[in-house]
Amino acid sequence: MADAASRTKRTIYLDCTRTFLTNVHTGIERMVSGLVHAGPTLGADFDADCQPILFKTSTGFETLDSRVVTQRFRPRDPQAVGKITWRHRLRRELDRTRLIEFARGTRNALDVVAETALSPVRRFLPSKIPFGKGDIIVLLDVNVRSRYWGDLQRAREAGAEVCLCVHDLIPLSHPSTVDRGVISDFSRWWRDASQTVDYFICNSQSTWREVQSHLPAERGQSANPVQGRWFRLGVGLDKMRDGGAPREEIRLAFEKQQGRPTYVQVGMMSPRKNHALALDALDHLWLDPAAPALVIVGKYGWRCEEVAHRIRQHREFGKRLFWFESVNDDELDFCYRQSTAMLTTSFAEGFNLPIVESLSRRTPVIATDIPTHREVGGRFAAYFPATDALALSRILMYPEVAFRQQSLVPPESFTWPDWNESCREFLHNVLEMSEIQHWRSEPAPGAVPLRRAA
Numbered sequence: 359m360a361d362a363a364s365r366t367k368r369t370i371y372l373d374c375t376r377t378f379l380t381n382v383h384t385g386i387e388r389m390v391s392g393l394v395h396a397g398p399t400l401g402a403d404f405d406a407d408c409q410p411i412l413f414k415t416s417t418g419f420e421t422l423d424s425r426v427v428t429q430r431f432r433p434r435d436p437q438a439v440g441k442i443t444w445r446h447r448l449r450r451e452l453d454r455t456r457l458i459e460f461a462r463g464t465r466n467a468l469d470v471v472a473e474t475a476l477s478p479v480r481r482f483l484p485s486k487i488p489f490g491k492g493d494i495i496v497l498l499d500v501n502v503r504s505r506y507w508g509d510l511q512r513a514r515e516a517g518a519e520v521c522l523c524v525h526d527l528i529p530l531s532h533p534s535t536v537d538r539g540v541i542s543d544f545s546r547w548w549r550d551a552s553q554t555v556d557y558f559i560c561n562s563q564s565t566w567r568e569v570q571s572h573l574p575a576e577r578g579q580s581a582n583p584v585q586g587r588w589f590r591l592g593v594g595l596d597k598m599r600d601g602g603a604p605r606e607e608i609r610l611a612f613e614k615q616q617g618r619p620t621y622v623q624v625g626m627m628s629p630r631k632n633h634a635l636a637l638d639a640l641d642h643l644w645l646d647p648a649a650p651a652l653v654i655v656g657k658y659g660w661r662c663e664e665v666a667h668r669i670r671q672h673r674e675f676g677k678r679l680f681w682f683e684s685v686n687d688d689e690l691d692f693c694y695r696q697s698t699a700m701l702t703t704s705f706a707e708g709f710n711l712p713i714v715e716s717l718s719r720r721t722p723v724i725a726t727d728i729p730t731h732r733e734v735g736g737r738f739a740a741y742f743p744a745t746d747a748l749a750l751s752r753i754l755m756y757p758e759v760a761f762r763q764q765s766l767v768p769p770e771s772f773t774w775p776d777w778n779e780s781c782r783e784f785l786h787n788v789l790e791m792s793e794i795q796h797w798r799s800e801p802a803p804g805a806v807p808l809r810r811a812a
Contacts, residue, residue: 392777491517526708592780619650
């Protein structure tokens with residue numbers, strides 16, 4: 359295998375298109391932001407330049423100036439956090455009237471028309487980035503409608519390598535939890551990805567196993583099967599402000615519990631997050647005045663009108679049941695630290711960043727018993743079956759008993775990489791796979807090159 363130190367300096371291009379163009383700050387976007395910020399500094403330790411890029415159908419890939427990246431990912435205006443925007447209201451109304459899928463389908467169709475119209479032209483336009491031998495393009499973001507495959511293939515023909523970062527394959531493994539349009543877009547994107555990229559970097563070992571189970575047979579069972587590694591996502595709320603304090607309504611949600619167990623559930627509302635299970639479990643308990651409280655933190659997502667209505671109309675809403683759709687990082691930090699435990703009822707995850715965010719704040723975790731949660735939470739979390747509301751209610755009412763029965767390790771001993779350490783793991787794995795790829799493609803000394811079939 360070639361010695362990395364003897365090679366010329368590499369350039370690792372980090373695609374952050376979707377995160378750059380949207381204004382969300384959930385798990386995937388936190389990861390992209392963390393790596394994009396840490397990469398340019400840490401790349402020097404690996405004799406590599408890390409360059410953020412984005413893709414436009416009209417112009418192809420283009421680099422992002424460091425000042426532009428800093429400005430785009432700057433801390434959000436704290437005065438704007440907590441406000442429900444017109445987009446929130448429109449999405450709620452469309453979901454309530456059962457028109458959200460039609461609206462999304464229409465938008466997707468228009469996007470497809472625009473992309474289809476521009477794609478043939480893109481084929482004849484030069485690339486702004488002269489990709490060449492030794493370059494690595496890492497598709498960090500999830501951008502399932504992007505038409506970048508032609509550009510990527512030309513980059514590969516010029517000697518560059520393409521690495522795909524996989525966060526999850528939920529549209530393939532749990533199609534009932536997403537919209538039909540998402541399934542169609544994702545399936546098409548995965549077909550192209552699984553046939554084009556040189557290797558994969560995943561956010562967990564569980565995700566890499568999923569990738570292997572969905573690879574085309576010719577890529578997974580060849581003499582040189584496609585490579586894949588995983589790395590640990592970093593922990594750190596990167597947009598906290600010195601002296602930041604939570605809004606009064608968030609502070610009072612915890613203060614008014616007067617010693618009751620109080621749980622926080624973090625994540626955008628969607629079918630796979632399974633918020634209804636938490637409500638079912640607590641409905642078994644709420645006749646008891648000493649029963650626990652639940653604080654939900656997460657945006658109104660999709661196909662959640664029924665559970666959203668159930669929350670807002672619940673007799674405990676504002677008493678022992680709260681929902682904050684938008685919080686800043688200081689407020690999220692406060693919620694973690696004030697909670698008895700962080701609760702996650704998801705039945706499908708690629709990683710679930712709130713688990714490590716909570717444990718890093720010395721707050722225990724109660725999680726559904728799925729492979730990803732076992733991998734990330736380990737012995738620091740208490741587990742329950744993903745469909746058993748009664749089992750969950752027993753844990754919520756008597757958490758100390760459950761923690762003792764499951765032999766939880768105290769969260770005070772929990773350690774996890776920050777985004778700098780995470781980026782080091784990421785770069786190490788990507789460059790090691792690149793070295794193996796280079797070694798595979800180099801003919802052995804004295805070997806006669808194989809002729810291509812006519």
